[in-house]
Each structure stands twice: as C-alpha cells, then as structure tokens.
Amino acid sequence: MTTALRQIDRDELLAALRDLPPLPSVVLELVESLGHEELSAAQYAAKISRDQALAAKTLRLANSSFYGRGRQVRSVAEAIGVLGLRTVRGVVTAAGLSGSFRRHPGFDHDAFWRHSIGSALCAQTLAGELRREDADMAFTVGLLHDIGRLALASAFAPAYAEADRWRRDKDCPASEAERAVLGIDHAEVGGLIARQWNFAPAIVDAIREHHAPAADAGLTLTGIAHVADAIAHALGLAGDPDEAVPTLVLPVWAACRLDDAACMRVFAQTEVQFQTLCETLLH
Numbered sequence: 001m002t003t004a005l006r007q008i009d010r011d012e013l014l015a016a017l018r019d020l021p022p023l024p025s026v027v028l029e030l031v032e033s034l035g036h037e038e039l040s041a042a043q044y045a046a047k048i049s050r051d052q053a054l055a056a057k058t059l060r061l062a063n064s065s066f067y068g069r070g071r072q073v074r075s076v077a078e079a080i081g082v083l084g085l086r087t088v089r090g091v092v093t094a095a096g097l098s099g100s101f102r103r104h105p106g107f108d109h110d111a112f113w114r115h116s117i118g119s120a121l122c123a124q125t126l127a128g129e130l131r132r133e134d135a136d137m138a139f140t141v142g143l144l145h146d147i148g149r150l151a152l153a154s155a156f157a158p159a160y161a162e163a164d165r166w167r168r169d170k171d172c173p174a175s176e177a178e179r180a181v182l183g184i185d186h187a188e189v190g191g192l193i194a195r196q197w198n199f200a201p202a203i204v205d206a207i208r209e210h211h212a213p214a215a216d217a218g219l220t221l222t223g224i225a226h227v228a229d230a231i232a233h234a235l236g237l238a239g240d241p242d243e244a245v246p247t248l249v250l251p252v253w254a255a256c257r258l259d260d261a262a263c264m265r266v267f268a269q270t271e272v273q274f275q276t277l278c279e280t281l282l283h
Helices: 010-018 025-033 041-049 052-062 076-083 085-098 109-129 135-144 147-155 157-170 174-182 186-196 201-208 221-234 250-256 260-282
Strands: none
Touching: 010 147, 010 186, 025 041, 025 085, 041 052, 041 076, 041 085, 052 076, 052 085, 052 260, 076 085, 085 109, 085 135, 085 260, 109 135, 109 147, 109 221, 109 260, 135 201, 135 221, 147 157, 147 174, 147 186, 157 174, 174 186, 186 201, 201 221, 221 250, 221 260
16 A cells, blocks of 8 residues: 655745756757758758767668668768658657666666657657648657656656556556656656747647547547557557556547557568667767
8 A cells, every 4th residue: 555745845946947957059949840840861960960879870870781772870860861851850859868868776767768768659640641741840848748758757857657556556547646646747747848948839738638638639749649559558668567558539530540560560661760769879
C-alpha cells in the first residue's frame, strides 16, 4: 500500500518549471520556424552549425548506415542535402531536448526517449498519410507530448516515484496516478512548459490534451498526437515490460480513416527509421 505525498502546490510547480534548463537557442528557433518556410536550407545549416553538439549529431545520422551514401558527409549543409530539411529539423530538436535534461536515478530516461522518438516518427508518418502539410510540427508534438513526465521526474523526483508506484499498485494509467498523488498530470505540466517556451498554440494544445482530445480532434495536431502515442505504445518501442496502450478516443481514431494497409504503412515507416534515430540521439 502506498502512502500519498503532499500534492504539488501550483506556485511551487510554476517556480520549478521556471528553473528547468533552457533549450539550446537553435532548437527554440527551429521550433518557432515550423510552418514558416522563408528560411533557406543554408540559413538552417548556419544556425545548426553554431551548436557543436547538435551539428555532431546531425553529421552522425547523415553518415549512418541507414542514410549514408558511401561518402563522408562533413558539413551540416551536406547533411541537409542527404537527410532532407524535415529530418534535420526533427533530429536537432530531439537532440537538443534529450541533451537538456539530466538523468535521475529511478527514472528510465532511455525508455522515455525511445517512446518519444517513436511517437514523433509515428506522428510525422501519420500526418503524411493524412496528407497534412504540417508533418514537421507533428514530429515535434510527438516528440514533446510527454515532456511533462520528464519535468516532474526532474523537479519532484520522490513525489513522481510515488506516483509511479501508485500506477503499478493500482494498474492504472499514468495520468490517473499522477492526479491522485500529485494533483496534476504530465499532460497539463507539458502544456505549461510548452507555453513557457513560447511554442505555437497548436503545439501547446496538442501536448496538454494528447490523452483527452475532443471527439472532433481527429484531423488536428491534438488528434495526431493522441493516435501516435497509442500506436507507439502498441508497437512497444520504449522497451518497457510494463508498457500499456492508452485508451483511444474512438471518434478521433475513426476520423483518421486508416484502413489496414494504411496502418501497416504507418507501422512500417515508423519502425524503419526508429533504431537509427535512437542510436544517433541516445548514444
């Protein structure tokens, strides 16, 4: 039987979120640029090259066996030519986020990022399957949808560990356990973080509502985040033996109108890029 801790005071939470490590400036610039195509590939390359760690991750991916073309890629500009601007923006965003949070004992960072990367790839593929023009933004939402979990585990480690024990003891969804123990769940916290980082309202809404989208959210970023999260869990990409598939809001799933062939394409396209991206970003 677990013992509930004092629930997190909202002012205490907001203060802790303000103390989160800042994202690299290039990541903030790239996320801000989503949906605006006025920047050229050369301008993106110049921005990314300012950050040696992010540039190195980009080059590593471009030279991987999955993407490599038999010659050494030596610059970010060349990497954009090999990978495409969409992939590079996604990789830099993922690398910047994964490198900005310290590891904490008791929280499985690798499982967290594997699920986040899988959700990002799935959201991007799903957006393409639905013929949306915001696949880059879908990738970012998929990547960020659980950022509130990471923040809670970083800023309130004992309390978050208690919520995780509650989840296991009660065999309930993580959000339910978080609300019972902490008084708030990771989706709401993630929305607060995205707003603090001045992300677009559509991204903020998708993160905050990804577990409980409105029934008509099927073809919105929120709906895509909701479905991608469930698919990534169903594919078991986190490698967590306790991984559970969250309940889908059926009208949202139905609005996607994915037949069996489309589902298989989403699954396959997500999985084919997944391992290479994880190896680049997490090692």
